[in-house]
Structures are given as C-alpha cells and as structure tokens.
Amino acid sequence: MNRIDRVTGFALGPYQSAVIRIGFSATWLLFLLREIPHRHELYGPDGPWSWDMAQQLIAGNGAFTALMWSDGRAWFEIVYAAAVVTAALLMLGWRTRTMSVLFMIGVLSLQNRSIFMGDGGDNVIHLMSIYLVLTRCGQVWSLDARRAARAREEGGAGRPDRVGPLLWWLAGLGLSAITFVGVVSGGWLVVFWGLWAVQGLWWAVNRRDPYGEPRVLLDVIANLAHNGALFVIMAEACLIYATAGWYKIQGNRWQDGTAVYYPLHLDYFSPWPALGDLLASHGLMIMLVSYGTVVVQVAFPFTLFDRRVKNVLLVAMMCEHAVIAVLLGLPFFSLAMIAADAVFLPTSFLMRLGGWVARARGGLFSRTARARALPGPRAAESPEQAHVGFTP
Numbered sequence: 001m002n003r004i005d006r007v008t009g010f011a012l013g014p015y016q017s018a019v020i021r022i023g024f025s026a027t028w029l030l031f032l033l034r035e036i037p038h039r040h041e042l043y044g045p046d047g048p049w050s051w052d053m054a055q056q057l058i059a060g061n062g063a064f065t066a067l068m069w070s071d072g073r074a075w076f077e078i079v080y081a082a083a084v085v086t087a088a089l090l091m092l093g094w095r096t097r098t099m100s101v102l103f104m105i106g107v108l109s110l111q112n113r114s115i116f117m118g119d120g121g122d123n124v125i126h127l128m129s130i131y132l133v134l135t136r137c138g139q140v141w142s143l144d145a146r147r148a149a150r151a152r153e154e155g156g157a158g159r160p161d162r163v164g165p166l167l168w169w170l171a172g173l174g175l176s177a178i179t180f181v182g183v184v185s186g187g188w189l190v191v192f193w194g195l196w197a198v199q200g201l202w203w204a205v206n207r208r209d210p211y212g213e214p215r216v217l218l219d220v221i222a223n224l225a226h227n228g229a230l231f232v233i234m235a236e237a238c239l240i241y242a243t244a245g246w247y248k249i250q251g252n253r254w255q256d257g258t259a260v261y262y263p264l265h266l267d268y269f270s271p272w273p274a275l276g277d278l279l280a281s282h283g284l285m286i287m288l289v290s291y292g293t294v295v296v297q298v299a300f301p302f303t304l305f306d307r308r309v310k311n312v313l314l315v316a317m318m319c320e321h322a323v324i325a326v327l328l329g330l331p332f333f334s335l336a337m338i339a340a341d342a343v344f345l346p347t348s349f350l351m352r353l354g355g356w357v358a359r360a361r362g363g364l365f366s367r368t369a370r371a372r373a374l375p376g377p378r379a380a381e382s383p384e385q386a387h388v389g390f391t392p
Contacts, residue, residue: 023339093142
C-alpha cells in the first residue's frame, strides 16, 4: 500500500525532471540560436526538402508541423522565433505546463518540416519534447517554483494569478482559429483540445476549492502521468544504449577494436584534426575506447539495480559524450544524450549541485551589489588633491 501511495501521492524525481527540462530546452535553444544564419536552408523555404515534398510526406504519415499551414517566409520566421522564445521560457521554468506544450509544438514543427536534416540527438529531443508535456517538471529550479514558494510564504493571500488565465484564453482562441480554418484535424486536434480542457479544469477546481476532493483527484492523475512519463524517459534512455551496444557487437570493426579509428579521419567529423590524429596514432587507446564503448552501452541497463556501478558507468557515458562533442564536432547530440543520462543522477548529488549553483549565484549578485554601492571617487578641489589618497 505504501508503494501505491508513493506513486499516486507524489511526483517522483522532481530534480531529475527539472534537469531534463533544463537540459533539453537549453540544447534546443542553443541549436536554434547557432543555426539562425542557416535556418532557411535547414527548415525554411530555401531548403532542399521543398514545401511541396514535405506536404506530400506529411499527408501520408500524419505528422504535425505548423510550418505546413503556410509556405510564406514571414510565417516561417514567426514559427522559428516562437520556438526560440518557448525554449528559453521552458528552460527558466516560466509557466511550464503551457511552455512544455508550446515547446513540443516548436520542436515538431521544425523537425517534421525537414526530417532528413537531423541526427540521433534530434530524434531524442523529438521524443523527449512529447514526454515533457506529461511531466510536472517545474517543481524545483523554476520560476514557477519560486512563485509557489512566495505564495506559501504569504499564506495564499497574494495577488490573484492573471497571467495563467490569459494564456489559457489566448490558447483557446488560437485553437478555435486553427480548428475553424481546418489546418489541423484528427488526432492532433483532439490532443490539443484535450490539453487545453484539462488545464482549464485544473484552474477552475483550484480556484473553487484548492483542498477539496476534486483537486486531490486531479493531483493523483497528474502524479500518475508524471511518474509514468518519467519511467518512459528512463526506459527510452536504456533502450537507446542497449540497441546501440548490441548493434555494435554485430559489426566487424567493433569486434576487432578499430571502429573508433575511422570517424577520426572523416573531414565531416574532424573539427580538431590534430586531436583526432593524436588519438588515432595510439592503437591501444583506440582498441580500449572501442571495446569500452560497447561494454558500457550493453551493460548500463543491467546496472540500474546497483547504484554504485550505475553511477560509475553514468559518469563514463557522460565523459564519452563530452569527448564526442569535442573530437567529432557533435555538441548538440552530446548535450541531448547527457540530458537524457541526467535522469539517472542521484537526488543527493542534484541537491548538492543546486546548492552550489545557488551559493555561486548569491555570491556573484552580492559582489555586484557591493560594487554598485561603493561611492565613486570624489571630485578633487585642487590639482594637488587629485594625486593624494586619503580615508575620510
């Protein structure tokens, strides 16, 4: 019975879900900012995958993308800018329930517009953006959590929330418009209207009786959805590593320990040729890295039952992705995988990490405040006083 209460009464892994929210939104945001000069070639009207070709593909697979609502350049700029803004707001944890849905819409709109422009990291972001909608990822390390803490300190007597209802009304107007025009239909329309209705029901119940049975029931449903989504995220990460490891075992180059050697000599994956040549010149190191990669990926799902071994392999995988980011020039793929790995980080470590960041931020702000509070140099009354220092 205690286990049932634990699953239904609490949103498990608040720090892990916050790290996932921050990690994936930051990765997507940095990617969009870096690709601003090339956005038209990647997802816009100047891309090799034309608007007509994308329309034919989406008509067959039923994927969602707002970029198919219009082929105009202005509409593309609006969608791209909205994706940047929602990623930044989700990273900060501002109105996470709304921003998580808008973040998902931005990711799906851009990636489904040109499906051949991504890599494995984009696929992970694609899936995680959907899972994040079901999580309560703003419990800690977010502006939402700060606002809730401030309301608790004031005893619930603070100013009424006006931004939340306004966002809800704007979302309803937008959904009404696209429903009337008919640019979205079928399952996706049901999903969006369902999310909108649930949010409205949550707000109404919380305003009428925040401690009543209906609110408790909604909390139980939200906790179940959160915990289920968190479990799926963990299973997804394990599946990625397990399938990658077992496929590597079947390759001849991985079996003889030379697989890592070849990517280091590809121009496309050589941002730092000197580093790649240095590693490739040591045959023993190439063999150890090749075999070690396979062992870590295959063994990781089985180490979840032992925390110590799991933590060791987790550090090894994160270091591996950091090396991939530098040597092979795949920073966003590595950031996406590190964010996925973060779901397995121990809560104690994340709490200490949050404390370190808070103290560092507090120290930085306090030094800045002291620097601003210091008086400026007094105007000298004579040329001689300008060269004389004294303490008043």
